[in-house]
Amino acid sequence: MTFTHRHLLGIEHLRQDEITTLLDLAEDYVTLNRATQKHGDALAGLTQINMFFENSTRTQASFELAGKRLGADVMNMAMQASSITKGETLIDTAMTLNAMHPDLLVVRHPHSGAVDLLAQKVNCAVLNAGDGRHEHPTQALLDALTIRRAKGRLHRLNIAICGDIAHSRVARSNIILLGKMENRIRLIAPPTLMPSGISEFGVEVFDDMAEGLKDVDVVMMLRLQRERMDGGFIPSSREYYHRYGLDAAKLAYAKPDAIVMHPGPMNRGVEIDGTLADDINRSVIQDQVEMGVAVRMAAMDLLARNQRALQGGAA
Amino acid sequence: MIDTLFTNAKLVDPEGGTVITGALGVTDGRISAIITDDTPHPQARETVDCDRKHLAPGLVDLGVKVCEPGERHKESFGSAGLAAAAGGVTTMVTRPDTDPAIDNPETLEFVIRRAREAAPVNVLPMAALTKGRQGREMTEIGFLLDAGAVAFTDCDNVVSDTKVFGRALSYARSLGALVLGHPQDPGLSAGAAATSGKFASLRGLPAVSPMAERMGLDRDIAMIELTGARYHADQITTARALPPLERAKQNGFDITAGTSIHHLTLNALDVADYRTFFKIKPPLRDEDDRLAMAEAVHSGLIDVISSMHTPQDEESKRLPFEAAASGAVALETLLPAAMRLFHSDHVDLPTLWRAMSLNPAKRLDLPCGRLAIGAPADLVLFDPHAPFVMDRATLQSKSRNTPFDGARMQGKVLHTFVAGHSVYKRA
Numbered sequence: 001m002t003f004t005h006r007h008l009l010g011i012e013h014l015r016q017d018e019i020t021t022l023l024d025l026a027e028d029y030v031t032l033n034r035a036t037q038k039h040g041d042a043l044a045g046l047t048q049i050n051m052f053f054e055n056s057t058r059t060q061a062s063f064e065l066a067g068k069r070l071g072a073d074v075m076n077m078a079m080q081a082s083s084i085t086k087g088e089t090l091i092d093t094a095m096t097l098n099a100m101h102p103d104l105l106v107v108r109h110p111h112s113g114a115v116d117l118l119a120q121k122v123n124c125a126v127l128n129a130g131d132g133r134h135e136h137p138t139q140a141l142l143d144a145l146t147i148r149r150a151k152g153r154l155h156r157l158n159i160a161i162c163g164d165i166a167h168s169r170v171a172r173s174n175i176i177l178l179g180k181m182e183n184r185i186r187l188i189a190p191p192t193l194m195p196s197g198i199s200e201f202g203v204e205v206f207d208d209m210a211e212g213l214k215d216v217d218v219v220m221m222l223r224l225q226r227e228r229m230d231g232g233f234i235p236s237s238r239e240y241y242h243r244y245g246l247d248a249a250k251l252a253y254a255k256p257d258a259i260v261m262h263p264g265p266m267n268r269g270v271e272i273d274g275t276l277a278d279d280i281n282r283s284v285i286q287d288q289v290e291m292g293v294a295v296r297m298a299a300m301d302l303l304a305r306n307q308r309a310l311q312g313g314a315a
Numbered sequence: 316m317i318d319t320l321f322t323n324a325k326l327v328d329p330e331g332g333t334v335i336t337g338a339l340g341v342t343d344g345r346i347s348a349i350i351t352d353d354t355p356h357p358q359a360r361e362t363v364d365c366d367r368k369h370l371a372p373g374l375v376d377l378g379v380k381v382c383e384p385g386e387r388h389k390e391s392f393g394s395a396g397l398a399a400a401a402g403g404v405t406t407m408v409t410r411p412d413t414d415p416a417i418d419n420p421e422t423l424e425f426v427i428r429r430a431r432e433a434a435p436v437n438v439l440p441m442a443a444l445t446k447g448r449q450g451r452e453m454t455e456i457g458f459l460l461d462a463g464a465v466a467f468t469d470c471d472n473v474v475s476d477t478k479v480f481g482r483a484l485s486y487a488r489s490l491g492a493l494v495l496g497h498p499q500d501p502g503l504s505a506g507a508a509a510t511s512g513k514f515a516s517l518r519g520l521p522a523v524s525p526m527a528e529r530m531g532l533d534r535d536i537a538m539i540e541l542t543g544a545r546y547h548a549d550q551i552t553t554a555r556a557l558p559p560l561e562r563a564k565q566n567g568f569d570i571t572a573g574t575s576i577h578h579l580t581l582n583a584l585d586v587a588d589y590r591t592f593f594k595i596k597p598p599l600r601d602e603d604d605r606l607a608m609a610e611a612v613h614s615g616l617i618d619v620i621s622s623m624h625t626p627q628d629e630e631s632k633r634l635p636f637e638a639a640a641s642g643a644v645a646l647e648t649l650l651p652a653a654m655r656l657f658h659s660d661h662v663d664l665p666t667l668w669r670a671m672s673l674n675p676a677k678r679l680d681l682p683c684g685r686l687a688i689g690a691p692a693d694l695v696l697f698d699p700h701a702p703f704v705m706d707r708a709t710l711q712s713k714s715r716n717t718p719f720d721g722a723r724m725q726g727k728v729l730h731t732f733v734a735g736h737s738v739y740k741r742a
Contacts, residue, residue, distance in 0.1 A: 012517075091633050111635030112519035113589030132637065133519030169519060196522060197513030 003302045006310070007119045007126040010135035011176040019177065023145050023154075026291070026298035030145075033069070033294055042301040043072035046103035051093075052129070053079040053109040058264055058289070059129050059138075063106045066296035072104065090114060091121055098122040103307065104300055107131075112169075125303040127296075133169050139263055140173035142295040144181070146288045147218055150259050155182045160213055160254070162188040163222035163244060163271050166195045166233075170263045171222055175201060188212035190244065192233045209244060213253040220261045221246050221272050237270050247273035251282065259284045318342050319735055320359035324696070326351065327371035328686045329668035339370060341692040344734035349686060365696055368729060371668050372684050373405025373436075373693035374649060375675040377573060378495075378549055378621040380642070381407070381438075383429055384422065385414030389714045390626035395646065396434030397711040400739035402647040403695035403728040404622070406437040406683060408675070411448070412470035418443035418454045420462040427463055435738040436731075437693070439679065441466045444483050444494060450474040453483040456492055465679050468495035468549065471596050473531065475501045477538065484544035493545045493678065498531035498556065499597060508637050510583050510598045518589065520636060525553040525600060532556045536563045539570055547678060548572040551617060552597050554607035561616055571678055573619035574608050576645055580652045581605070581718060591632045591639035592718045595623070609661040612670050619678070620670040622649040626714030644712045648719050654699050654726030664699065692735040701727040 003018045011019075032040055048067040052060050060076060067074040079093070090109070097105065098121070105126045107115045112132030119126040130136040148154040159178055165171045165187055178185055185203040187194065198205055206212030213219060224240065234240045246260065260276060260283045268274040277283050317340040326337050326349070338356055340348030348357060376399070382389040399407050409426070411417035417426055423442055430438035442464035446452045449472075456467060467487055473496075474480040487494050507523035509515035515522035532548060536559060539546045551560060551572045563570050575595070583599045593599060611617040625642025632639050645652070653671060656662040662670075676684030683691045707720040731739040 089630070089633065090635065109635065111637045113637075114635035116588055117633075117635055131519070132635075135519070172517065172519060195516035196511035196524070197516050200513040201516075 004306060005303070006306060008137055008299050008303060009116055009119060009126065009128045011137050011140050011173045011180070012135065014180070016180050019141070019144065019180065022141060022295070022298050022302060023148060025301060026141070026145050026294040029294040029297040030291065033290070038069050040070045040297070042297075043067060043070035043104070043304055046072045046304060047101065048072040048074045048104040048106065048300070049097055049102045050074065050076045050106045051079055051097070051108070052077070053107075053114075054130070055080070056108055056129070059108065062289070062292045063127075063129060063296050066293050066300060067104070069293070070297055070301060072300070090118060094118045094121045098124070103304065125307050127299060127303070130169055133167055133172070135173045136169040137173050138292070138296050138299060139170050140177040141299065142288055142291040143174055143220065143261060143263070144177055145291040145295055146261065146284050147259070149287070149291075150284055151217060157183045157218060158186065158216040159183050159218040159220060160186045160188055160216040161220045161222065162209065162212070162246065164193045164224050165189050165222065166193045167225040168222050174220065175203060186212050186216065188244070190234060209250045210253050213250060216254045216258055218259055218261065219246060219251065219254055223263065223265065224267055224271050241270055245269070245271055245273065246276060248276055251276065258282070261285065261288060263288070317347060317357055317359040319361045319363060320356060321363045321365050321370055321696075322356060323367055324365035324370035325367060326686055327369050327664050327668050329372065329665050329673040330685050330687065332665040334369070334664055336367070339686065341735040344692055344736075346686065346688055346690050346692050349688065368696055368698050369664070370694055370696050371664070372672045372686060372690075373695045373731060373733065374403050374671045375406040375408065375681065375684050376404045376622050376624065376646065376649065377408045377619055377675040377678075378410055379407040379624045379646065380410045380412060380626065382413060382626055384425065389628050390712055392430045392433035392438065394711060394713045395624070396436050396438070398644070398646040399434070399436045400731045401711050401728060403650045403697060403731050404436060404646055405693035405695070405731065405733050406439060406676070406681065407434070407646075408465060408679065409438060409440045410470050411441055411443040411468065412472075416443045416448045418446050418448070420455065420458045423459055423462045423464060436733050439465045441468055441495065443467070444469045445474060445479065448472045450476055450479055453479070453486055456483075456487055457490055460490055460492055466493040466495055466547070469497070470549075471497050473497055473499055473501040477534070481538055481542060484538055484542040484546075488542055488544040491545070493547060495547045495549050496535045498528050498535055498548050498551065500527040500530040503527035503530070504597070507598065508594060509586065510600050512583065512601065514583050514586070518586070523598065525555055525604065528553045528597065529555045529559060532559055536568065536570070539563070539568045543569070545569045547619070549621075550575050550578065550597060550623065551611075552578040552600050552608060553604045557607060557611055557616060564616070571618040571674070572616075573621050574612070574617050575621055575623040576649050576652045577623070577643060577718065578605065579608050579612065579620065580655050585718065586636070589636040590718075591634065591636055592643060592716050592720065594636060594639055594641050595625070595643050596641040609656055612656070613662045613666060615669070618670065618674045620653065620667070622646050626712055627716045628714050632716055642716070644710065644714055644717050646712065647710055648705065648717055648724075650695070650697060650728055651705075651724040651726040652719065654724070657699060658725055692732060694732040695728060696730040697726060697728045699726045701725065703727060
């Protein structure tokens, strides 16, 4: 097994073989999750705390289920309602939780880099469940697993990532991961939603869907993150849908067997046509959710193994 | 008779542009003799053998934040004064971005009194250009000048209302007062924690285009043309802003410009994994910009190097990068950091001393900053080659937010004098 990290903070720190190791293990958990008896014991006796400083239903539920299926004691903390509003700093919160001896901390935070900061201050394994506009590693891993299962490989594919790239941590993690696995990446967005310095990312950049989607194998749509915008990035939702929303007509530019992905939650009729999103022949959006649980089980399993090895080594 | 005679010194003369071995005499707090030939040394009450180390005018640091009034736990005149002395800074020109802002004669008098009581070096305060640094109404520029303000600035709050800014510039001009601007387009730079580009995008940080600085400078230059005011840009940090600055100087406007020591010695990549001690304002730039700034100091287009000393306590830095406070302490690291430019052959010692001592003194009509008969004996004795590893625990500042913690540096201050009196001696 090649996966030696203490934390999962971002795809940036992972090597190609480590990504493959993690995805291979996740395959086993897909099988487990489809069985009637869904219990493993990889995390038995361990305590997992989910700290979400930002609203999340889907990711938090996915992490919770992943932990429970592997036998961990899982606690959810809704941090907006808690000590943060009383003025406690992130580090104090981390130190307090650390004193309760958790083994796995799953953290989402609205500020880029906040999870890295927290990881420096605690003794347990930390999983980044999304930090600001920086990274969302488990999302990229579940996307990778979904692509690998649908396409039979995770290399030499033409993959288009479309939409609000500037505000998206999903896009960043996916660009890094898919790049490491040697795919051709195209970014399609209006220039206002493209991050600066994009030309140095080793990707192809388009501001037109017809051109950008030509002959791609995978179309990855992103949610328009209106809550992160301070206004004026696009003229209106309807113009955005007209020019960048994915519908059957625009998808026709892609390869006939191209798959459609979306990290959710979707704005139907803004970035994606509702009917297309539900089309089981093209859309793998529900598979992404399924792979999410398996990938998170695999990630926590690997981190727990490393932690046990570390503690064993110290003893 | 001469009070103190410094012998066997390498005299760094920013006016003459030379480094010559010789002796320097001090009488009644002023330089009274400079001997660079074989003539016998005159009698002196006290002789200091400089052991072939460098003796230069003390640094004049334009833009130091001392956190009085308001946040004395971050920095007081006492602690800042000790830090300045240890850094070879003999004159601190202080900023008014305190809490409350130094925007009325009463607060200014408090500051002057505190500085006189507590600081071992010269302290010259600046005052706010507009009340509360709010950019709505100009301060009592006349009263503040009478009370001792040496320049006027709203620091990093850009006066975005051009009518208000224009009136303040015109009024200041009628009194001959110097105004410091912060060239930055406030719309583009709002909320930014980094310079836009690949690094900021990968780190997911809100970023500002370097163009915002040029836009701010272009506007300020137009306002100077309109009003004829005396103007100093506090920090120019990008290559793009240099051509308009050069044109404005060629056009004969009364304009000078500074940059910070951090923008001359660090770049955006130093932030690495969200190291908040590297969060400053404006944010660190690309390496190309850093090199352009070093070249502009060498050519004299950039007149002044400042520490932009900004104390922040641990609590305001131990936060996610976006939420952390901006600024770095630098009084004690200004000289050793500047030596990096010397050792890398970008800027020689007399040119560095022009930027760190002579030019800021000239801009504020101060007699210091030069090795000349009659000039105040504000002096720093230093060894530009002495190596050390920076340990922030050794800093005199109450706040120790230096980006150079753990860095290998060369250049130690050995002895600092203000008006001929020793205010710091390395143990």
